[in-house]
Amino acid sequence: MPSPHDPPASAVHDAVRRAFDEDLGPLGDLTAALLPPEAAVAAAVRARSDGVLAGGACATEAFRQIDAAVVVEWRLVDGDRLAPGDVVATITGRLASVLTAERTALNFLCHLSGVATLTARFVAAAGGANSSTRIWDTRKTLPGLRALEKAAVRAGGGVNHRGSLSDFVLVKDNHLAGVSIADAVARAKARWPGRTVEVECDRRQQVVEAIDAGATLVLCDNMTPAEVADCVALADGRVLIEVSGGVTLDTAADYAAAGADLISTSVITQSAPALDIGLDLEG
Amino acid sequence: MPSPHDPPASAVHDAVRRAFDEDLGPLGDLTAALLPPEAAVAAAVRARSDGVLAGGACATEAFRQIDAAVVVEWRLVDGDRLAPGDVVATITGRLASVLTAERTALNFLCHLSGVATLTARFVAAAGGANSSTRIWDTRKTLPGLRALEKAAVRAGGGVNHRGSLSDFVLVKDNHLAGVSIADAVARAKARWPGRTVEVECDRRQQVVEAIDAGATLVLCDNMTPAEVADCVALADGRVLIEVSGGVTLDTAADYAAAGADLISTSVITQSAPALDIGLDLEG
Amino acid sequence: MPSPHDPPASAVHDAVRRAFDEDLGPLGDLTAALLPPEAAVAAAVRARSDGVLAGGACATEAFRQIDAAVVVEWRLVDGDRLAPGDVVATITGRLASVLTAERTALNFLCHLSGVATLTARFVAAAGGANSSTRIWDTRKTLPGLRALEKAAVRAGGGVNHRGSLSDFVLVKDNHLAGVSIADAVARAKARWPGRTVEVECDRRQQVVEAIDAGATLVLCDNMTPAEVADCVALADGRVLIEVSGGVTLDTAADYAAAGADLISTSVITQSAPALDIGLDLEG
Amino acid sequence: MPSPHDPPASAVHDAVRRAFDEDLGPLGDLTAALLPPEAAVAAAVRARSDGVLAGGACATEAFRQIDAAVVVEWRLVDGDRLAPGDVVATITGRLASVLTAERTALNFLCHLSGVATLTARFVAAAGGANSSTRIWDTRKTLPGLRALEKAAVRAGGGVNHRGSLSDFVLVKDNHLAGVSIADAVARAKARWPGRTVEVECDRRQQVVEAIDAGATLVLCDNMTPAEVADCVALADGRVLIEVSGGVTLDTAADYAAAGADLISTSVITQSAPALDIGLDLEG
Amino acid sequence: MPSPHDPPASAVHDAVRRAFDEDLGPLGDLTAALLPPEAAVAAAVRARSDGVLAGGACATEAFRQIDAAVVVEWRLVDGDRLAPGDVVATITGRLASVLTAERTALNFLCHLSGVATLTARFVAAAGGANSSTRIWDTRKTLPGLRALEKAAVRAGGGVNHRGSLSDFVLVKDNHLAGVSIADAVARAKARWPGRTVEVECDRRQQVVEAIDAGATLVLCDNMTPAEVADCVALADGRVLIEVSGGVTLDTAADYAAAGADLISTSVITQSAPALDIGLDLEG
């Protein structure tokens, strides 16, 4: 059954296909071609460190694209916690097929689980799953992997900011050349009625203007926790407050304590180290 | 002029196109649509931390795909060192176009410069550009970005291991089920004459067998520097020695001192944090 | 079993894929993600007005691309008459999958059934299925939907004019700059031997020339029924007579009575209103 | 200069490419191949009825893809009013190229101008450009043409509802199986913080619930103008009121008078007749 | 200026792109990367045997896709005769670019000129350019190269049979299970009015039936020249006579003398040896 964390199936299919287009070359897997074609194998995908799983649909698709007869059975699903040694999935099928698909399947699992894992650490730092402060991703994703990384953020307990420039309006300082916040928000609401309108603010006065203009969200950029707390008080529930700009695992708790609704960070998609997950042949 | 670090132009074109397919959506940039269409801007792409530049061709292509009239002039090129504040490129053109393309251009620059920067740190740790020990990448790249990441590794002073499974033969332990190293290498040389044949070895005896079998390269997997030095002595120039498995910036110097020809690491592609590079509007 | 009205399966696959590329975005269906993943549903696709069905293969493919476990059973097939309340198909499967695919499946059904329905009205106006005057489509189709719309025309009882510029020769007045009809037809027969050659004619004398030149078809452009009857008499079975240019449901019978072999109209593809077909959840 | 009504350039490029993939076939334009290759032509794209222009970027791209040396000069731009005889653009270039591209260019112009024209009629019916009631499109677009049709709606003075399922949340009755509106909205706001949440309502009580739950928008489905006026009063500015379901050119004014913020209609994209625009060779 | 022999530009673009997708790999041209990036070169594309040129548009596109700054100047064009030593084109540009594109450009030129050359030999064998017997190609083309090979046949003086299954009707014996030729032709004319209908005939009686049924073309399959002459007499200009099945350069003249309108052969596309064309660096 598809998980609610899953990205669209077409995104999974295409990303896996591109990965094999890179990896197979015109001659295919030179090394696997040396193996006896009839040799079969059972294998386990196993976690080698602590973390959160993501990318399961991609790994399944990777084995399928190489050989539809390979069977992948998942013991754990996206969003589950991993400890070293945990068996994530079992794989059975032709040895040559399994070895040809292995690296591609793991490249997805390791990267996306890395994203989920770092997201989960930020979630924990901001007070955990029940905190009123949520971890938000950004558009700073690795090119071609946005849908997959956004799904991995969800698997890690985070939530998704804009999926694309076409989702909602985010007025940054560069958009305000010669235009007041009030005018910019009014134009946004006129041109794109009903849509979320967010305004990036560097200082208190801008937050006041954004709230008065009827923005949906205020992005507090590079503010201290105290400044954020002030903005939260100003907002008084009329807008959501996003904190952005250099928030770390160390400072997330302070911003949560300041009452921010959302802490956004590019680190979870752009700079998440790969999680160590491997494939072990059995017996 | 194309740089020797550049990936194939078709790879650049397609990766940028996919990034915009993710980012534009059916409505395009809602926020940029609010700007006066005729407004023009000059901007600078500026480094905000130390590192090595990569991804220039992708950034150029990003602005070009949004608006061919945007002019991008590079002050620095892939492979150049960056310090905070350095102007990497200047951008002039329509404000709406520049802001629509900004994030995509930076996503490439920040990720690929991150790869180049971490590669350069490993190169330095292994004795620098003139060391006889080189930093080698792996097939553990982010799906869809291999050609670009491999180019970024070159920009960082590293060298490229296999581009795909179709480049050369790499016999790992999983390929040896019931087959001796001698037989595996002989098969490889018979089926793929003239090609590089590398053998993954966990212990001294396997290295002896691989050399005797006529392998081109030996991958010393998870060995200590002392064990590697022993393998280097065994090899005596007849094969190249690759060290793989958990080499860090701290241990790279020891493996270089042990005489390894190549140190491979997945960290530089799979876990390189984004380099901080931004775009500042001028005046 | 595929119907003879079906477009090529690859055209169906690709058109549906493009529709989902437009509709899913990087985050997928935000609303369906709120549903319990295990909830299942039975639903009926039901006609809400009179018409002719087309687009069944596209609707099947739409549900399949979202979730291969959704079962679509057709009660009616392309070309069948519809009355308000008719159950066209039943759908069973995961609620989230059915709701995500619903709009796309219906967009195909409603548009293509609209094409078939309007075609059938023109067929009836020209004397019905057994009339010697047939309804012909044109190359004025909606971009990207030609194969599907041409199949819908067949479902509505019409026949297909050129599928592409590469099918046969159609000499229009713009092609005759400084060249006689005789010369143009001779060139066409020399360069593309065996192919259909049609000549657009505005007046009687051109029809004579086209027949004498050995054209296969004459397109009578913007002529009255009386003028057409004259051309039919001239043709005397040696060429087929196509009537084109502003024929309406009101005037089609007159042109049929004039003996035209073919009445072509762009209205059936370019301006057919969507047929009202909906999806109702059961129980 | 790109117009703010323009769809993303990549959407234009791909739609035109697909149109030619349909139209050229393996042999290209059989008829144009008969023309003298060196013959040149000047032509005018001319309106043949009243309406509003849209699709200019597609027409330009169509000529460019066939022959980059063809020059297209626009006298009017998307959003401009058209009267019969108005010259929309002039075209100069090789005769064979112009005739090969003609039909494809016009297919885009006629369909998209048809969308813009019908939109403009609805805008006028709802009180015109300065009315507080706006015309909203839907996801009932022709498959593969969404970005272009949404741009044509903007050219006609309308505004855009969701571009995709990934834009914002729209809870319809089918999404409410066993769940209260309050719960559904709460889930939506928790899972997709900051996003627009719209609720489809059939009756007054649901509107009350949706407002209380904190929805952004209420879709009044198949209500009379009087019922809508009641909902507008209930809303009192706290939510936007969308009217949907069978609104026609005749009834739009009544719904506008009732104070609806938005009138959505699928007719403008799904059932807009093509606008008559042709290409005339000069002298 | 595009030549009338040219395939559609999109077919050229895509075929060249696929060729580079095969040839560049993730690392690009390893050998060209060793060259000084600034080195420039002048080169000549030169025929090394007698033949007919085809594929010029593909070669131009190949250099362009690698480096738009490479200049290709054609001295000869598709359809021109070649003798050993003839300079076909001159190339100037970066050495690395020219060498990277060389093989792909030549692969197109050598194969397509091979097709044109063998076609020209068949044309000559059938009486030359002014013969009333023409050389016709088939659908037995190399997969993915149909548009290019059909254009090369035209360059060689041949003409094109069906471009696709969608062009016209060709009733072969396998299509006649339980159906008379008369019925099959009648169905074809009813379902696809105005289209060419060809009937494959093994013997005289079938030819009579096909002519009586109103076929456009008769394919005389594996008949002797005498049998063909009989069919030509039977046809008496009412249908065109195609000869098919094992016609060789040696027997073509006999079939031409028998009065066949068209001789079709798969050899010219499926089995044409590459023409020897090379690239020489100058001075």
Next chain:
Amino acid sequence: MPSPHDPPASAVHDAVRRAFDEDLGPLGDLTAALLPPEAAVAAAVRARSDGVLAGGACATEAFRQIDAAVVVEWRLVDGDRLAPGDVVATITGRLASVLTAERTALNFLCHLSGVATLTARFVAAAGGANSSTRIWDTRKTLPGLRALEKAAVRAGGGVNHRGSLSDFVLVKDNHLAGVSIADAVARAKARWPGRTVEVECDRRQQVVEAIDAGATLVLCDNMTPAEVADCVALADGRVLIEVSGGVTLDTAADYAAAGADLISTSVITQSAPALDIGLDLEG
């Protein structure tokens, strides 16, 4: 079970898809549409001349893409010898589907079996399967078919040279402008460590330089068998000796006798005549 001769499945899929994109057109198979939709058939794919089979995976995929219900059972597999009359495979399914797919399936089988057959003749000429001289292909493949042709070469008993420019280094005379062989090889080994480096040599002295420089392979270009024997003696097992340039079936034995390790020829991919294989409907 996939054969070790098989190309990557994605290459098979895409090549077949492209073939149908060429062959189906917007209207599909006009002739098959005339057949009774329910008619079924059994058919045999049968060799009509001696040769070696290749392309089985493509033929299977062709029938599958048209109609997944068609059953293809292989009696012989890629690499098997064929004699006239041999049944290669049996096909059962809908008559219309089988006839629509027939030509495309055969186009792959005939071309690729032609490649395998000619390769096998060269292998035999060079001493057979156990000869120490192997037949090597080249990059002179037909555009878009490289992976398939390289697999066919393997089926014919040959081996594969470079799959792409990204596999290994091959220094030709054009790469040596102003650079010694020693320097070129040194640069290659420095930039691409561990990779095969081959050097094209026209004369004995270059062979000495290449061996001294540590090349992996020497390409003896246009040398006589006696000159090759001299190079083999010089090489003394330190490098592999490739013979290239105009080797024919008549001269291959002499080069094998001279001790060449590899004989490369473009003829087997660029100029292999199609093998005659047909499809016969059964009783």
